Amino acid sequence: MGTYCFGIDVGGTTVKCGLFRTDGTLLEKWEIPTRKENNGDQILPDVAATVNAKIEEKGISKDDVEGVGIGVPGPVNAAGEVPCAVNLYWGYKNVVKELEDLTGLHAKAGNDANVAALGEAWKGAAAGSSDVIMVTLGTGVGGGIIVDGKIVTGHHGAGGEIGHANVDHHEKEACNCGNKGCLEQFASATGIVRMAKRELAVSDADSVLRNKENISAKSVLDAFKANDPVAVATMEKVGEQLGGSLAIFTSIVDPETIVIGGGVSRAGQPLIDCIQKYYKEYAFTACKDTPIVIATLGNDAGIYGAAKMVL
Missing domain, CATH: 3.30.420.40 (ATPase, nucleotide binding domain)
Structure with missing residues (x-):
């Protein structure tokens, strides 16, 4: 198992990003703007770019990264496909495939509210x-x-x-x-x-x-x-x-x-x-x-x- 993983939360105005140890220690968090122009076609490339840049900055080997998880405002099926995310101006998008192709890392996607619930169950009020x-x-x-x-x-x-x-x-x-x-x-x-x-x-x-x-x-x-x-x-x-x-x-x-x-x-x-x-x-x-x-x-x-x- 890798030592690190990334957590990404895509909001209407900013994308929140976190670099974690796999035991749940948050090492660093930062934000990038959510670029919604052109039907939000830059959002996932921007996420991939910031993840790749962080890996390089920290001198982490990609083999040591367990993967990148992403929460988006809209329904996400088990395969990581989004039929549409109105607030991001997305139509159908295979979020997992796109993110894996852009980062070379294992990826998982979920609805933002579901993902927040998982966070609270893991390290928050319901730990x-x-x-x-x-x-x-x-x-x-x-x-x-x-x-x-x-x-x-x-x-x-x-x-x-x-x-x-x-x-x-x-x-x-x-x-x-x-x-x-x-x-x-x-x-x-x-x-x-x-x-x-x-x-x-x-x-x-x-x-x-x-x-x-x-x-x-x-x-x-x-x-x-x-x-x-x-x-x-x-x-x-x-x-x-x-x-x-x-x-x-x-x-x-x-x-x-x-x-x-x-x-x-x-x-x-x-x-x-x-x-x-x-x-x-x-x-x-x-x-x-x-x-x-x-x-x-x-x-x-x-x-x-x-x-x-x-x-």
């Missing part, structure tokens, strides 16, 4: 757990499911796509995916703002949110921590949707740990308490005490998980 559900609450809701230490990819590469589980069959507004009633419409940063605006419309309670021109998820969460009545009512509804959804997912996977990540998770324990309250109420008996914890690797979860994929 030591072989069965994990991770939910990332950002602009959207991402998810990753780890069973027996491996990512659940699924037949279409949509395994763990829990942000688009339909949790409200009576919702009238459409999600970005085209369906109505997705978890993402309630529990993402944009969902929290949407819920707060709905609450303001029906409530006559006094609230700091009333005079705000641009309500953000952070302003709702800050108000929630300060016991603002509209924010509290909003987060109760968000907590019920998320806690109830997690209760459904755990009855299928029965994870050892549930990890909450993404920007919204910065709200910390008050958010966890809000989710846990409803999770406990709805979860199957055997799963009621499953711990819900905040992710600890932050933006590095993707590079850790990508490195772990090739191991």
Whole structure:
């Protein structure tokens, strides 16, 4: 087995890169810009160039590199093929083959949220757990499911796509995916703002949110921590949707740990308490005490998980 491996996390604006020892020690991390022009045709060549340059700079032999793992925003099948990655302007791409051809190294590819979940299960909040559900609450809701230490990819590469589980069959507004009633419409940063605006419309309670021109998820969460009545009512509804959804997912996977990540998770324990309250109420008996914890690797979860994929 090689001594080194690379973890690459392709985001909409930057590509995060990490050089690791195979025991999981992060030796160095850096970023390069994500060049999306010409349908993103320079993204993988740029990744290969930075990996090759790092190998040369460190005087590492390619025989000593176990491989390069890469997480991308979009569905990735078991063969490492991406049907399309809209935010990168990619159509069909065989990511693994292209990266192997460009670097001469073994490569593995996965969906970014799944890969982040693998990172948290390996070296983060769920370290030591072989069965994990991770939910990332950002602009959207991402998810990753780890069973027996491996990512659940699924037949279409949509395994763990829990942000688009339909949790409200009576919702009238459409999600970005085209369906109505997705978890993402309630529990993402944009969902929290949407819920707060709905609450303001029906409530006559006094609230700091009333005079705000641009309500953000952070302003709702800050108000929630300060016991603002509209924010509290909003987060109760968000907590019920998320806690109830997690209760459904755990009855299928029965994870050892549930990890909450993404920007919204910065709200910390008050958010966890809000989710846990409803999770406990709805979860199957055997799963009621499953711990819900905040992710600890932050933006590095993707590079850790990508490195772990090739191991």
